[in-house]
Amino acid sequence: MKAEGLKRASTPASLRRQVREWRAAGERIALVPTMGALHAGHIALVRAARRRASRVMVSIFVNPTQFGPNEDLSRYPRTLADDLAKLRAARADLVYLPAVADIYPEGFSTSVTVAGPALGLETDFRPTHFAGVATVVAKLLVQAAPDLAFFGEKDYQQLKVVTRMSRDLDLPVNIVGVPTVREPDGLALSSRNVYLSVDDRRTAPALYRALTEAASAIAGGEAVESAVGRARTLVTQAGFVLDYLEACHAETLAPIASASEGPVRLLVAARIGSTRLIDNVGVPAR
Structure with a gap:
């Protein structure tokens, strides 16, 4: 794909217009949700999605509701120009760049409550984390309406929470886990x-x-x-x-x-x- 082939959508309406075009053409669509600061692990998700879908969308959204009060929301790495270059090289079709107001509009008062695989582990140390993850992922899946969504196994509890949520809510999407990508010395990419x-x-x-x-x-x-x-x-x-x-x-x-x-x-x-x-x-x- 040529460099100029990476489309952008910044609102749910513009995203849905593009998805409708692809649906009308009978194309199979994948979503890779990310918070940006992309590395080889994210690109492995894009490539896995490319193998199973004819169109690949990548969302970049640093989700405030999954950060605790003393966590790194303000300093979380933001590298958009580099991210876009990597997505072009990986042949992604579209990057979705919603603003906070597009995900959490004024008056937003709904969240997804999760249990099952969300209990224990991360929740013992970050009690509001998975409610934030589940809510934003549910929003992205509804907005993008993909056939498949790809998540890395490095965040294994997150993968299981999202899989359970999607199944429990009868969301029409197949959640796909992709093995962790590591440095040569074994450190998981993050x-x-x-x-x-x-x-x-x-x-x-x-x-x-x-x-x-x-x-x-x-x-x-x-x-x-x-x-x-x-x-x-x-x-x-x-x-x-x-x-x-x-x-x-x-x-x-x-x-x-x-x-x-x-x-x-x-x-x-x-x-x-x-x-x-x-x-x-x-x-x-x-």
């Missing part, structure tokens, strides 16, 4: 990695190493409690302040005590310096 100091960046891959070692031990027959406990120790010894490191059912995210209880996913959130990192890995089936 827009917030730019916050890491040089020393913290050297330490950060310890999070992934602890997860993979625990996953391998559980797959080899070690008790979940033992493997997870050792992983927690490794993370704290590396210099992280641990929020959680838990073994959960890979679909429901309910806590599990044994690999026999179902497919296992290990999820972690921890702070190094001023940066909070999250990650997760699946436990191979025995």
